[in-house]
Amino acid sequence: MRRQIFSRIKYKDLVSWTSMMMGYVYHGHADEAIALFRLIQREKLALDAVTLISLLQAFAQLGCLTLAKEVHCYIYRVLMERNRSIINSLVTTYAKCGELNMARNLFEHMIGRRLTSWNTIIAAYGMHGNCIEALKLFNQMKNEKVTPDEVTFTSVLSACSHSGLVEEGLHVFRSMTNNYSIVPCEEHYGCMVDLLSRAGRLEEAYDLVKCLPPRQSAPALGALLAACRDHKNTDMGEVVGRRLLDLVPENSSAYALVSNLYAESGKWDEVARIRAMAKQRGLKRIPGYSLIELDNQVCEM
Known part of the structure; x- marks a missing residue:
């Protein structure tokens, strides 16, 4: 249209x-x-x-x-x-194209760097899983008297999550409210749930999920469910899976996660039931895809 x-x-x-x-x-x-x-x-x-x-x-x-x-x-x-x-x-x-050194060089030569510029470069290191450098930039930003905002903390917590630095992530998460009076939002809780889940601290992760409004908890529940499967915690996984399916009954990925959890614990009747529910709703898994760059694309600017 x-x-x-x-x-x-x-x-x-x-x-x-x-x-x-x-x-x-x-x-x-x-x-x-x-x-x-x-x-x-x-x-x-x-x-x-x-x-x-x-x-x-x-x-x-x-x-x-x-x-x-x-x-x-x-x-x-x-x-x-x-x-x-x-x-x-x-x-x-x-x-995003993998040229992190080019990105850093641009940032270092930027005149009059402000909060958005700091957020951009911290997010860049976060997406590459380089938590140590993201934390260094975070501290450098504070030393230069630039006050972080919600976006800054999302980038730093995401970097900690990708790198598995639990204590560093918990320290940053607490500093949001203690030092900057920022109320954590869905993204912040999601990063922390992912961080704790990957580390096997599933009970702590689930306690954080309970702090979220139900409609905003689906991504965090998905991360927690995947961690339950990885850490062989079927009991918690079943509780989380039921809650996830109640929240997002049209999400094919949720059915796949729950089905895989039951399959790995040998509960084949439950596997069949979950797959039948997905089939009844006409849901199909979205296939993954990859991208490559073709050198013959030219903009002629």
Whole structure:
């Protein structure tokens, strides 16, 4: 519907084109956003920061490192390197494309770093599981008198979760309320549940899940259920599984998790029951996929 409305616009300006690009990126259709950008180039429109950020987000989704470098060169060619939002997006794009050193170099040379820039680079290290460096940046940020916010703590806790640093994560989690009076939200609890679950501290993780409103607890319950399976805690897994299926009865992944838990404990009648429930609801597992970058994609900026 959105594309149909866009197509009916007789005189499209840059705002129209960019809005359509943002829509594609938001819904995960990065390839369509890039195709649309090529049409913008044909129209010879002068690009602004919002258009470039949308393009970089599309590259980040697809892991298009070569194209990201082209945009990087263009940014410096048109003297937009002082735009923090663009540079932050470029940092994120490089990180998601696996070029963490490039991302760090951009951050280090950024003029007038503010909270969003710190959040961006901490998140970059977090997504690569480099918790030690993320914590160093977190402490450096505080030493430079930059006050962390909810996003900062989400990135740091996520990094701790990926690295399995339980005590460090607990310390950061407590400091949110004790030092900064920040009330933990769904994402913070989710990171802590994942961190404790991976470490086998399932009871503590379940106690944290109970702090969440029911409608916001499904991701944390999923992480806890997977950990119950890994740590062979079938009793807790059954309790968590029932609660998860009550909350997200249309989520095929939840049925798969519960089914696998029963299968590993040899409860084949329960396996058949869960699979029958999923089949009755017409649910199918979503297949995974991988992406590769093709060198012949060029934006000609």
